[in-house]
Amino acid sequence: MNPCLIYSNKYDFNLSWLNKFHPFEGRKFSKAWDIIYSEFEREIDSLWVEPIEIVSDEVLLKVHNQDYLDSLSYSSVISKVVEIKLLRFIPHYILYKLLIEPVRLACNGTILAAELALKNNNMVMNIGGGYHHAFADHGEGFCFFADAALSIANSKDKKHLNDDDKILMIDLDAHRGNGFEATIKDTSKVKNFDMYGFQSYPGIHEGDVDEFPYMIPLKAGMSDDKYLSILEENLLSFLDENSDAKLVFYNAGNDILDTDPLGSLKVSYSGIIKRDKFVVEQLAKRAIPTVIMTSGGYTKQSYKLIAELAKLVVNTNNPTA
Ligand SMILES: [Zn+2]
Numbered sequence: 018m019n020p021c022l023i024y025s026n027k028y029d030f031n032l033s034w035l036n037k038f039h040p041f042e043g044r045k046f047s048k049a050w051d052i053i054y055s056e057f058e059r060e061i062d063s064l065w066v067e068p069i070e071i072v073s074d075e076v077l078l079k080v081h082n083q084d085y086l087d088s089l090s091y092s093s094v095i096s097k098v099v100e101i102k103l104l105r106f107i108p109h110y111i112l113y114k115l116l117i118e119p120v121r122l123a124c125n126g127t128i129l130a131a132e133l134a135l136k137n138n139n140m141v142m143n144i145g146g147g148y149h150h151a152f153a154d155h156g157e158g159f160c161f162f163a164d165a166a167l168s169i170a171n172s173k174d175k176k177h178l179n180d181d182d183k184i185l186m187i188d189l190d191a192h193r194g195n196g197f198e199a200t201i202k203d204t205s206k207v208k209n210f211d212m213y214g215f216q217s218y219p220g221i222h223e224g225d226v227d228e229f230p231y232m233i234p235l236k237a238g239m240s241d242d243k244y245l246s247i248l249e250e251n252l253l254s255f256l257d258e259n260s261d262a263k264l265v266f267y268n269a270g271n272d273i274l275d276t277d278p279l280g281s282l283k284v285s286y287s288g289i290i291k292r293d294k295f296v297v298e299q300l301a302k303r304a305i306p307t308v309i310m311t312s313g314g315y316t317k318q319s320y321k322l323i324a325e326l327a328k329l330v331v332n333t334n335n336p337t338a
Pocket residue numbers: 190191192270272312313314
């Protein structure tokens with residue numbers, strides 16, 4: 018069996034008091050893992066790879082600039098990225114340990130996922146990552162580092178990908194991946210498919226609709242039937258137009274859930290499972306190496322949806338697991 022799950026029990030943010038100020042559930046990764054572990058038990062060792070090291074400065078500098086990395090030694094900068102003003106009064110080394118280190122580890126998880134997906138030509142899910150609001154020179158929306166862009170840069174450096182290989186991003190998190198867009202704007206080889214609620218942060222994509230047909234703004238309140246029909250129609254043509262892709266990223270945020278406090282869409286729990294099943298089946302059918310990241314999700318259901326997606330990934334990769 019080729020491994021298809023990436024996870025470390027150090028992904029969690031052990032800041033329970035943080036929830037007083039932000040709906041982020043810091044333990045959603047380990048809670049999801051508990052479900053996954055109980056589902057696969059003995060098989061788990063052959064399915065799972067654990068990232069050990071945090072992503073190095075050297076790798077971060079492939080996308081980010083030194084000034085930005087230096088700025089993260091100020092609590093005020095960290096507090097801005099996670100949008101909790103009070104954090105600026107907490108010593109930097111505590112924030113580094115509790116916030117930045119888990120994120121740097123999860124970044125390495127996405128990098129590792131891409132290496133394994135390209136090596137084994139399969140689908141690999143990082144039970145974390147998906148930081149699509151991180152820019153080269155600053156972070157936003159709880160995203161410090163651009164893990165997908167870092168994976169692309171790392172895979173190119175290691176010659177697992179060539180400069181002219183086509184790469185796809187399918188971003189179905191409730192929010193537009195403005196950071197990812199910015200990191201790829203100089204290359205025509207990365208194609209972006211993004212369905213997002215345009216009435217919430219960071220707002221609508223500016224640019225010619227004909228030039229960006231797969232930047233798809235969705236109205237607040239959209240529910241299952243409409244959401245799934247827009248997805249099915251557009252994703253099929255996107256994948257058909259880009260059948261020569263060498264690597265796909267699926268940013269599988271579940272903050273499109275109807276009860277999510279930060280998303281504006283109203284997709285049900287079972288609607289999200291249908292969404293993920295559709296995307297996974299389409300990508301498996303086309304046999305393009307795929308990296309899945311968990312991205313946003315701010316409800317008490319988020320970890321269960323992550324676990325559902327992980328089970329789908331395992332069963333797709335290993336029909337007998
Ligand atoms: Zn989001």
